[in-house]
Amino acid sequence: MREHQETKKEILNLAEGLLRDRGFNGFSYKHISSALDVKNAAVHYHYPTKSDLGVAIIQRARRGFQKWTQNSKMQNLDFPKKLDEFFGIYRYFLKCGQHVCLGGALETDFKTLPIEMQQETRALASDILNWLQELLKKGREAGSFSFPGNPRDQAIVVLSSLQGALQMVRATDPSYLNAAMKQIERMLKT
């Protein structure tokens, strides 16, 4: 018997990995319960429905991203270093075992998701895009970045490319994520 909070957190950790690895329709309560060596019903005790579980994954990720952006270590970095720290998130997913990012998994499965999950997915995408847009805007104003057009459009390209590259890796080569990041850096060079 574990403690409540411990099992609950383990479920969430595992489920998030499964979601990034296999998509929301590609994992089941059985995957979780057998991996944690508990029964199906124990998982349902902590997260009654799969939608509850999905929502919890996304909300935690949003809180984590918020905390990450406000982290004091982050605040002291210059703009290109901040961008590279952001790239680090995607490098981590690759290292995890070629996981895709949460946004990519959720948006691809979007039409099959319960509406509560759809709403959280929208909020997650908005959080990340807004932060990236601000980074690019201020970075260009400070002379650290150079790009044509407006920061929003550039943020869309950068984010969508990272998301897409992380998926593409699976059908091509792991080096393609790094290739995309290097090329993005080149394109933003002053």
Add this chain to the structure above:
Amino acid sequence: MREHQETKKEILNLAEGLLRDRGFNGFSYKHISSALDVKNAAVHYHYPTKSDLGVAIIQRARRGFQKWTQNSKMQNLDFPKKLDEFFGIYRYFLKCGQHVCLGGALETDFKTLPIEMQQETRALASDILNWLQELLKKGREAGSFSFPGNPRDQAIVVLSSLQGALQMVRATDPSYLNAAMKQIERMLKT
């Protein structure tokens, strides 16, 4: 009673749409059979296993892409116009009802796919990436495009961005696909 080839083609058309709309694990034989007003077993007659169906979808798409690139109308266009024609594929998917592209759907579900489908997915990604790389390479040599680094890296960014943007649209705004394409064009401007 329809003719053999007609039903078989209708199944393939419908299944491809469902795959782009809901992912490979998000549709079933029932979706297809009820939409075509036939029975489950009739679909299995044409495509015995779901893997057979999936492989057929990808192989047809590969043939279609090959034909598209060799189309005489395409051959006469200049490089920026060729790129815009390529963008048109993604605009079409958006118009279809915010479908994602085949590569994006398959790569996200990749780990759950039967190996025959994984192989075809790799081949599809390779086909498209090679074509795009050649377009960018020759376009730069001809002075139509300008970008730093090598054509392969640039192709990875362009393709992954289109793929990612088409997914992002679902959680944000339809205009984001066009925003991405506009920004890519700006970045490739001489």
Add this chain to the structure above:
DNA sequence: GTCTATACGCTGATAGAC
């Protein structure tokens, strides 16, 4: 909190009649 037991629709798939 976790268990056993169970419900029940859906899933991909097959056999055999027409």
Add this chain to the structure above:
DNA sequence: GTCTATCAGCGTATAGAC
């Protein structure tokens, strides 16, 4: 080619004992 009938297994989910 399409049908009816049927299958075993898996999916999410619940009730109630410990």
